[in-house]
Amino acid sequence: MLSRQRRALLRALGVAAAGALAGCPGDESGDTDTPDADPTPTDTPAPTPTARPTESPTATATDTETATETETDAPDDETPETDGAEPARPDTGWPLPRGGERNHGHNPEGVTFGAAPTEAWRAEPPAADTDYHDPEYVHPVVADGRVYATGRLVYGPHVAPPERQFLHALDPVTGERVWEYELTDESDGSVAEVSACAARGDRVYVGADDRLHAVDAAEGTAHWTRQLPERVDVVHPTAEGVVLATGWSVRVLESDGERRWDHEFGEHVGARPALGDQYLYVGASGKQLMAFDPATGDRAWMADAMPPEGTDEGGWAVYTVVTVGERVVVRRASGVVYAFDRTGEPVWHDRARGRGLTADGERLYTGRVGGKVVATDPATGERVWEQTVGDRTDDARRGVGPMVAGDDALYGAVADGTLFALRPDDGSVVWTAETDAERLALGSEALYGVGDRDGELRRWTAGGDG
Structure with a gap:
């Protein structure tokens, strides 16, 4: 394995970091390393009520061509044997990288550790086929007694992309691999970029370059593959x-x-969309937040x-x-947080430069x-409490990335390995x-x-305990 410094360099410079370079890391996997926060810790000002901003004229909504459809056959590989391992416990409740459709990072049935x-x-x-590719798992998800994660090969500039990448299902008790699904592209023989996976129903979805794969969650075989006009950055299956x-x-x-x-x-x-009670909310790189009718696509x-x-x-x-609740909250690359009501009226903003929500x-x-x-x-932006983990409060490298919450515990990781x-x-x-931890997922x-x-x-x- 490569050092953290080289891994960070590959993320910053390599083709596999293209999504982050565009400014929209949909799985937030790089939040603890990205320079989205002021390197000098400062006292947090009180949240400021805001007036409604002027709509940006740069974002337009137009229908595009229907995605090209490519049916695929199931892989020839049989489902691997588990050598008599005990059946997986029904660890559930984290089917998407940020927990659920709302991106809240909350599992009400999440496990609580008293110690x-x-x-x-x-x-x-x-494993990579060459020393120039650095393997890592993307964000794990947990559903129906299994753990799913995309295996990504990170690489730097002037390095050819890998021929294939992978989606894995693991037994949550033993960590043994249950099945492996290869992500390949026969058209050009390489797969440059893969997304974090997400599960819903009997399928696991994952993007690989401009293709979306729907994989059988139990067997690891293909249901279907669709080719899109652009690279798939974020996959977010919802109701x-x-x-x-x-x-x-x-x-x-x-x-x-099929296209809706x-x-x-x-x-x-590139930011992961969020589904609310009424609208689908989408953020863009020009500081826009948009609300759509999820059934028709009409912009509200x-x-x-x-x-x-x-x-x-x-x-x-x-x-x-x-x-x-009644709010849709966004965080910009600067770390500033903005809250809106369901009609798009701004309610408050906080300039304290947060990392993750x-x-x-x-x-x-x-x-x-x-x-x-x-x-x-979340309704008013008023501070409830503040806590510092550790005593090196002046170290800007000790950033806290996206956390996960149960009803009785809030878990997180500091970039220094805490x-x-x-x-x-x-x-x-x-x-x-x-x-050493990041990209957390909270199961039951x-x-x-x-x-x-x-x-x-x-x-x-x-x-x-397993």
Whole structure:
């Protein structure tokens, strides 16, 4: 495995980091390393009520051509034997990289650890065929008693992309691989970029370059593959269809891969969309937030995530979109957070430069530099509590990335290798542990994550129980 420094360099310079370079990391996997926060920790100003901004004239919505359809046969490989391993526990509740359709990072049935958990197993990502490709797992998801994760090969400039990449299903108890699905492209013989996977029903969806694959969750065989006009950056299956962010477009497909609707914009769309009670919310790289009818694709409104007066802080791209209660909350590349009501009216904004957004219905949580975590009231933006993990508050490298929440615990990781749990009601520290972790997923039986340094998938349980 490569060092963290080289891995970060490959992410920054390589073709496989194209989505991040565009300013919209849909799975937020690089949030703890991206320079989206002020390197100098500062006191957080009070959230500011905002007036409605002027609609941006740059984003337009037009129908595009229907995606080219490519049916595929199931792979020839048989489902691997599990050598008599005990059946997987029904670990459920995290089918999308940020938990659910709302991107809230919350599992009400998530496991609660009263003390620091023990690493039960770790799984190595698929091996690379060359030293110039660095393997890592993308964001894991948990559904129906299995763990699914895309195995990605990261590479730098002037290096040929890999011939294939992989989607894996793992036994949550043992960490053993249940099946492997190869992501290939016979047209040019390489697969440059893959998305984080997402599960819904009996299928697991994953993007590979400009193709969307629907894979049988039980067997690892292909249901269908669709070719799109643009690269698939984000896959977000919902009750209202399979939502895709593809370059400069947002698309919604039926469960069989047929087109429902699509809109093309004048800005890059790479942030993971969020489904609310009424609308599908989409963020774009030009600071726009848009609300669509998920059934028809009609746009209800568009607003700019920007302060009503004064100088804009830069970092326009919308990185995160979350729906919580009566609010839709977005975080821009600058780290500034903006909250809107369901009609698109701005309610408050916070210039404190957060990293990631997590919501449990009562509170909105953001990570900051210096190991700081802040909880706010999503309705008003008023601060509920603030906590600092560790004592090196002046170290900007100690950023806290996207956290995950159960009803009784908030889990997160500091970039210096500290995993922690806080009480959601008052922010008090329950425990900390030294471990390398990011891209967390919270199941009902265990906590999962990916090592930042080695790209390996990990499972933590109470006392190391499987």
